[in-house]
Amino acid sequence: MSVTIRDVARVSGFSIKTVSNVINGHPQLRPETRQRVQDAIDQLGYRPNLSARNLRSGRSGVIGLIIPDLTTAYFAELADAVMRKAAAKGLAVLIEPIGSGRDNELAALSGKHRHMVDGIIYNALTLNAGDAELLRSVDTPLVVLGDTSFNGRVDRITMANTAGARAATEHLLAVGRRRILALGAHEGEIIAAAELRLAGYRQAVEAAGLTFDPDLVHYADSWHRRGGAAVMAKLLDDGLKFDAVFAFNDTLALGAMRVLQEAGVRIPEDVAIVGFDDLDETRYSLPALSTVNPRRDEIAEAAVDTLLRRIEGGSELEAHEIETGFSLEIRQSSGPVLTGAAGANTAA
Amino acid sequence: MSVTIRDVARVSGFSIKTVSNVINGHPQLRPETRQRVQDAIDQLGYRPNLSARNLRSGRSGVIGLIIPDLTTAYFAELADAVMRKAAAKGLAVLIEPIGSGRDNELAALSGKHRHMVDGIIYNALTLNAGDAELLRSVDTPLVVLGDTSFNGRVDRITMANTAGARAATEHLLAVGRRRILALGAHEGEIIAAAELRLAGYRQAVEAAGLTFDPDLVHYADSWHRRGGAAVMAKLLDDGLKFDAVFAFNDTLALGAMRVLQEAGVRIPEDVAIVGFDDLDETRYSLPALSTVNPRRDEIAEAAVDTLLRRIEGGSELEAHEIETGFSLEIRQSSGPVLTGAAGANTAA
DNA sequence: CTGAAAGCGCTTACAG
DNA sequence: CTGAAAGCGCTTACAG
Structure with missing residues (x-):
């Protein structure tokens, strides 16, 4: 035929x-x-015929991407970036949205998709250092996206959480803000990024000769719009005074911004806001949101390259850990106070 | 080994x-x-070994999903729904984000992914009736998602554009609105959904004994937040009077809502708003957005089932056209005017 | 540079 | 119910 x-x-x-x-x-x-x-x-x-070629070569030309879901903007944009980089290397990507929770995340590692892919890029939220053994026992080449350290035993790509958070906070200090809210901390939290971003915030505050004030650090159950809105509503109710917000991700920032505006607080005149992630939509919010760009393209490229290296090199290869760069996108929400068009200035 | x-x-x-x-x-x-x-x-x-099994059986167990991109909320949610339904049938999904524009959309049909999948679910925006021949010539089983009719020659899943739009408009009429803006029309447009939704709007208006007023129909270049914001800003400038907005999709509605609120217009007291798509985020906007739920789950299920039928039945099978149902999600943006928590009431 | 042949791991007539 | 064998389409030593 x-x-x-x-x-x-x-x-x-x-x-x-x-x-x-x-x-x-x-x-x-x-x-x-x-x-x-x-x-x-x-x-x-x-x-x-790819099946025949794959049977012969032992390769499928497909890599897996395991993420919690595809409907969260952050993961959708990450998946998009990974697909582009993979396509450039002649690879297709099979996405497996696994839902949230540690059980789902661990189950995905033994999912049957594993047997149709040459390797896996794995973005789990609940991994901890004790999982290194488990991850090493997976017999499919694996690259982890995330902030948990496995002591050099697992290939891993991390983003500049601390440096990015520090730069965001320094920017707010540089435009004259002194009481900067840190929004999105997690108490005793499994999400390592929260801790690292808080550390960056603290470094910037202390480097500026200010005292780190725990009253300015606030928790959010979920890093979504709703979480940001809820926390901000409570803080306004409490009458807390502040002149800036560093939100640990963009959706928190957007939710908080929305509540501030409802309450008649002007942005950036009264309160300047910076987020983290550089989601597409931050360019289109009113005002456009300043944010830390974690360079998803770079993350995706590092992940694909590291995975290919592992696929070709085998399990004996030493584990690589790569931290990608970042840039600070200064937009209206923290920019100079004037009426003009949105502009995205980039500073490294 | x-x-x-x-x-x-x-x-x-x-x-x-x-x-x-x-x-x-x-x-x-x-x-x-x-x-x-x-x-x-x-x-x-x-x-x-799946490669061996596939080589023998001529099947790969993978289907392709061709969409413009993965970062638009609508497509991310659609992809998510398709993956779930496919997984339930033991199929994996290979997503191919092809970018916008007719050239990209047509090129995707001959892309090399085609040869690693058993069939394709194809959501293109620029197809027209004249493309039936082209689509039939694709030698991979194919199901089209979209509103262009191919006269029964291509398997196709459509959503309830007209009926949904009519229901949304009827709801606005039922809560007492009389000057309802139709937002998102396309002039001489390739996007068939715009025409169908406008038709539903018109039907509702005329069935209520009102005159269809072209001055209330407004165009939007892109169905994004920015497009909705831009159109609404202009209409406010022009001093147009209206007491409701039916936006042809949710992001248009959210953009328009934002501009109205900036201008001090109360929602829903002064202007009630209904969107279309039931994106996740409509539940979390302030106020929560009423919208037409096109039942992406149903669309996804129909698409996967129809594709499987085609894969198993071959090209001789008669083409199926399925129109899925919808529901109207009445939330705060068009709900009774009172201060309370968000609630999602569903009415068929 | 090129040809004939083995074999990747599976499924499925075919014969029992 | 079960076994021996062919063959899906490809790549790659091996021999020339």
């Missing part, structure tokens, strides 16, 4: 081996041979 | 054929045989 390499061989008059060489870009072929084989391929509309 | 069916046969003492029968749930096997084979499978940790 379908055209095979054998048909191409027959039509072109060359052997199967030669046809295979042409398909796989083998260098030592005389141009004329290559051309005649290519003509036969075009004429027949031949396409290599 | 890896465990094969041959190893299971050897360890269990049965033939390869019998092992295969057990793996594939063949009914006529005595329980004891089944058990002993299963024990060997468990003991060895055997997992079928």
Whole structure:
């Protein structure tokens, strides 16, 4: 039914081996041979059968991306970035949205998808250092996205949580703010990013010669719009005074901003706000939200490259840990107080 | 290296054929045989090699989902729904975000992903009736998501655009609104949904004995927050009077709502708003947005089922066209005017 | 540079 | 119910 390499061989008059060489870009072929084989391929509309190739090579050309869900903007944008980088390397991506919770996250590691992919990029939220053994026992090449350290035993890509948070806070200090709320801390929390971002905030405050004030640190159950709105509503009720907010992610910032505006607080005149993640929508909020850009492109590229290295190098290879860079996107929510169009200034 | 069916046969003492029968749930096997084979499978940790199975069967167990992008909330939620329904049928989903524009959309049909999937769910925005021939020429089973009619020649799933829009408008009329803006029309537009939703709006208005007023119909370049904000800003500038807005999608509605609130217009007291899509975030906006729920779950299920039917039935099968249902989610933005918690009432 | 042949792991007629 | 064997389409030593 379908055209095979054998048909191409027959039509072109060359052997199967030669046809295979042409398909796989083998260098030592005389141009004329290559051309005649290519003509036969075009004429027949031949396409290599990937199942056969994979069976032979032991590779599928597909990598898995395990994330909690696809409907959270952060993960959707991450998945998009990973797909682009993977496509550039000739790989397809199979996304597995696993839901939240440690049980789901661990179960995904033994899911059946594992057997159709060459490797996995794994973004779990509940991993801890004690899981290193478990992760190493997975027999599929694996790269972890996240902030938990496994002491160099697992390939891992992290973002600049502390440095980014520090830069965001320093920016707020630089534009003259002194009582900066830290929004999104987690008490005794499994989410390592919260701790790291709080550390960056604290570093900036103390480096500026100010005293770190625990009264300015506030918790949020969930890092979503609703969480940001709820916390901010409570703080306004309590009559807390502040002139800036550093929210640990963008959706918290957007939720908080919304409540502030409802209450008649002007942004950035009365309160300046900076978020973290650089979600697409931060460009379109009113005012546009300043934020830390964790360079998802860089994260995606590092993840794909590290995974490929692991796939090709095997389990004996030493584990890599890569921390990606960041940039601070200064927009209206913390920018100079004037009426003008939104502008995204980038500072490293 | 890896465990094969041959190893299971050897360890269990049965033939390869019998092992295969057990793996594939063949009914006529005595329980004891089944058990002993299963024990060997468990003991060895055997997992079928999917490439081999696919090579043999001509199936991959993977379907493709072609969408413009993954960062638009609507498509992310659609992809999520499709993955869930596919998983329930034992299928994995390979998402291909193709970018916008007709060139990209057509190019995707000949993309190489096509050869690793058993079938494709295709959500293109720029298709027209003249593309039926092209779609039929694709040799991979295909289901189209969208509103363009191909006269029964291509499998297709559509949503209740007109009925949903009519219900939304009727609801606004029922709560006493008379000058209802239709936001998101497209002039001479390729996006069929805009036309269908406008038709539903018009039907409702005329059925109520009112005159359809073209001055209340407004265009939006893009169905995004920014588009909704821009149009609404202009209308306020122009001093147009209205007491309700039916926006053709949720992001338009959210953008418009934002601008209205900035201008001191109370929602729903002064202006009631209803959107379309039932995005997750409509539950969390302030006020929560009333919207038409196009039942993405139903769309996803219909798409997966129709695709499976096509994969199994071949190209001779008559084309199916399925229109899914909808529900109207009445929330605060158009609800009774009182101060209370958000509540999502569902009315069919 | 090229050809004939083995084998990746599975499923499925075919024969018993 | 079970076994021996063919073959899905490809790549790759091996021999020339």
